[in-house]
Amino acid sequence: MNEQLPELIDELVSTPEDASQIARSANMLEQEDADIALILESLPVEQRISTFSALPRHRMLDVLVEMRSDPREILIDATPQDQWASIFSDIDAEDLLELMDSLPNRLIDRAYEALDSQQQAYFDDARQFPVEQIGHWLNHDMLVLPLNAKVREGLRLIRRGVPSYCDTIYLLNRSGQFAEAVKLARVFNAAEHIPLVELAEEGLTVLKATDENVSASLLVQRSGYTSLPAVDDNNKLVGRLDIGAASELINENYERQVMATAGMDEDEDLFSPxxxxxxxxxxxxxxxxxxxxxxxxxxxxxxxxxxxxxxxxxxxxxxxxxxxxxxxxxxxxxxxxxxxxxxxxxxxxxxxxxxxxxxxxxxxxxxxxxxxxxxxxxxxxxxxxxxxxxxxxxxxxxxxxxxxxxxxxxxxxxxxxxxxxxxxxxxxxxxxxxxxxxxxxxxxx
Known part of the structure; x- marks a missing residue:
C-alpha cells in the first residue's frame, strides 16, 4: 500500500467537510486509479460518495473499474444520471465487462451505445462465455499477420505500436486459424526478406477460450510469455490472455478463498449496511x-x-x-x-x-x-x-x-x-x- 494512503484516509474521515477539496488535491490526483479505489473503499459511505463526486469526471470510470462490487454499487446508485454520458465517453469492452454486474440494465445499454462498433463486437463475443472461462476476459488487441508474411511486414506492424503485455506476433492461415507465434525480439534481429514462419516459437501453449480462469492464468504465469493466444473450437484466434489479466484473476481467486474460509463474499464492503x-x-x-x-x-x-x-x-x-x-x-x-x-x-x-x-x-x-x-x-x-x-x-x-x-x-x-x-x-x-x-x-x- 502507498505510504500516503493512510494519511489521505485519515484526512478524509476526520474532515468530511473538506472531502471535495482533498479529492481535487495534488496528493489525491497523483495516486494510481487502484489506490484511489482503495481509499474510497476505506471511507464511510457519506464521505465515499462526496469524495468520488469531486473527482475529475475523466477518472471516475477507471476508479470504478478498480473497485470491488459492493462499494462500487453504492457510488453508481449515488451518481446523478446526467453525469453518465461523460463518464462513459472513453469506455471500452473490457471496462463494461468488469462493471456490468454492478450496473443497472439502463446504464449497461447506455455504456454499450458509447462503444464503437469494434468494441461492441468484442463485448458481444465475450458475453458468449461465462465469467469462469477465459473467453470472457480475453484481450483483443493483438499483433496479427498472415502465415506467409515476412520480417519486413512484421517490422512495419511493430512500428505502428505494440500493445501492452505483448511480446509475440501471431500468424494465421487463410481461414483465420492460429498457426504460429513469433517473438518480437527475433523479428528485430532477422533479415527483412526471411519469412516469419521460419522464426516461429516451439512449444507455445495455446489456450482454449473455454478454459477455466485460474488454470489458464497459471499457464500464462509459467509460460515465459507476457500473453498466450486463445482459440475457439475451430482453432480460430479469438484473443489472448495477458499476464496482467491472469494475475488479476489469480489474485481474485485467492481473495475469494480467503474470505470463503469465514463464509464471506470477497466483494463485501467494509461499510456495507x-x-x-x-x-x-x-x-x-x-x-x-x-x-x-x-x-x-x-x-x-x-x-x-x-x-x-x-x-x-x-x-x-x-x-x-x-x-x-x-x-x-x-x-x-x-x-x-x-x-x-x-x-x-x-x-x-x-x-x-x-x-x-x-x-x-x-x-x-x-x-x-x-x-x-x-x-x-x-x-x-x-x-x-x-x-x-x-x-x-x-x-x-x-x-x-x-x-x-x-x-x-x-x-x-x-x-x-x-x-x-x-x-x-x-x-x-x-x-x-x-x-x-x-x-x-x-x-x-
Missing part, C-alpha cells in the same frame, strides 16, 4: 451453531465422568485446539494443491501416507509434552497418560481428515475453501472430546 452484513454472515453462524451443538451432544454423553473428574473439563480445550490446528495446516495444503491441480487420484495414497506420518510424529512429540504438563499440573500420572493418548489420536485423525475432507468436497463440486474448515473443526472436536473423555472414563473412574 448493517442488515446486509448481518444477513451475509448469518448462514455460516447458523451452520457453526449446529456443529457446536453436535460437539456439545457428544460431551454430554460423558456428563457423569466430567462431574467426578473436573480436570478433564479444564483440559478439554487443549485437546480440541491441537487437533484443530493440525487439521487446518493439512487442509490449507490440500486446498492449495487442489486449486493448482496438483492433487490427483494417482498421488492420493502417497499424500495420505505422508500426512499420516507427519501427524504421527507431531502427535507423539506434543502428546509427551502435554502429558508431562498435565501430570505436574494435577499431580496425576494417569491423567497425563489419558490426555497424551487423546492428543496423539486427535492429531493423527486431523491430518487424515485434512486430506479426505477437501478432496471429497471437490469431487462433490463443493468449494473446499468455503466449507472445509467448518467440517474439519467439527470432526476434530468430536474425535478429540470422545477420545479424551472416553479414555478418562476408562482409566480414571
Amino acid at each position: 448493517v442488515a446486509k452484513s448481518a444477513k451475509n454472515r448469518a448462514l455460516w453462524l447458523g451452520i457453526n451453531l449446529i456443529t457446536a451443538f453436535l460437539a456439545s451432544w457428544f460431551i454430554g454423553l460423558f456428563e457423569a465422568t466430567l462431574q467426578q473428574v473436573v480436570a478433564l473439563a479444564v483440559l478439554m480445550p487443549v485437546v480440541a485446539s491441537m487437533g484443530g490446528i493440525a487439521g487446518s495446516q493439512t487442509l490449507t495444503l490440500i486446498v492449495r494443491g487442489l486449486a493448482l491441480r496438483q492433487v490427483t487420484a494417482a498421488n492420493m495414497k502417497a499424500l495420505l501416507t505422508k500426512e499420516f506420518q507427519v501427524g504421527g510424529v507431531n502427535g507423539i512429540i506434543w502428546a509427551i509434552v502435554i502429558g508431562i504438563v498435565a501430570y505436574f499440573w494435577f499431580a496425576n500420572p494417569v491423567l497425563g497418560l489419558v490426555i497424551a493418548l487423546a492428543i496423539l489420536a486427535n492429531i493423527v485423525c486431523a491430518a487424515c481428515a485434512g486430506v479426505f475432507i477437501p478432496v471429497l468436497l471437490d469431487k462433490l463440486k463443493i468449494d473446499p475453501a468455503l466449507s472445509g474448515s467448518v467440517i474439519l473443526t467439527t470432526v476434530t472436536d468430536i474425535v478429540g472430546f470422545v477420545a479424551f473423555l472416553g479414555l478418562g472414563t476408562l482409566f480414571l473412574l
Whole structure:
C-alpha cells in the first residue's frame, strides 16, 4: 500500500467537510486509479460518495473499474444520471465487462451505445462465455499477420505500436486459424526478406477460450510469455490472455478463498449496511451453531465422568485446539494443491501416507509434552497418560481428515475453501472430546 494512503484516509474521515477539496488535491490526483479505489473503499459511505463526486469526471470510470462490487454499487446508485454520458465517453469492452454486474440494465445499454462498433463486437463475443472461462476476459488487441508474411511486414506492424503485455506476433492461415507465434525480439534481429514462419516459437501453449480462469492464468504465469493466444473450437484466434489479466484473476481467486474460509463474499464492503452484513454472515453462524451443538451432544454423553473428574473439563480445550490446528495446516495444503491441480487420484495414497506420518510424529512429540504438563499440573500420572493418548489420536485423525475432507468436497463440486474448515473443526472436536473423555472414563473412574 502507498505510504500516503493512510494519511489521505485519515484526512478524509476526520474532515468530511473538506472531502471535495482533498479529492481535487495534488496528493489525491497523483495516486494510481487502484489506490484511489482503495481509499474510497476505506471511507464511510457519506464521505465515499462526496469524495468520488469531486473527482475529475475523466477518472471516475477507471476508479470504478478498480473497485470491488459492493462499494462500487453504492457510488453508481449515488451518481446523478446526467453525469453518465461523460463518464462513459472513453469506455471500452473490457471496462463494461468488469462493471456490468454492478450496473443497472439502463446504464449497461447506455455504456454499450458509447462503444464503437469494434468494441461492441468484442463485448458481444465475450458475453458468449461465462465469467469462469477465459473467453470472457480475453484481450483483443493483438499483433496479427498472415502465415506467409515476412520480417519486413512484421517490422512495419511493430512500428505502428505494440500493445501492452505483448511480446509475440501471431500468424494465421487463410481461414483465420492460429498457426504460429513469433517473438518480437527475433523479428528485430532477422533479415527483412526471411519469412516469419521460419522464426516461429516451439512449444507455445495455446489456450482454449473455454478454459477455466485460474488454470489458464497459471499457464500464462509459467509460460515465459507476457500473453498466450486463445482459440475457439475451430482453432480460430479469438484473443489472448495477458499476464496482467491472469494475475488479476489469480489474485481474485485467492481473495475469494480467503474470505470463503469465514463464509464471506470477497466483494463485501467494509461499510456495507448493517442488515446486509448481518444477513451475509448469518448462514455460516447458523451452520457453526449446529456443529457446536453436535460437539456439545457428544460431551454430554460423558456428563457423569466430567462431574467426578473436573480436570478433564479444564483440559478439554487443549485437546480440541491441537487437533484443530493440525487439521487446518493439512487442509490449507490440500486446498492449495487442489486449486493448482496438483492433487490427483494417482498421488492420493502417497499424500495420505505422508500426512499420516507427519501427524504421527507431531502427535507423539506434543502428546509427551502435554502429558508431562498435565501430570505436574494435577499431580496425576494417569491423567497425563489419558490426555497424551487423546492428543496423539486427535492429531493423527486431523491430518487424515485434512486430506479426505477437501478432496471429497471437490469431487462433490463443493468449494473446499468455503466449507472445509467448518467440517474439519467439527470432526476434530468430536474425535478429540470422545477420545479424551472416553479414555478418562476408562482409566480414571
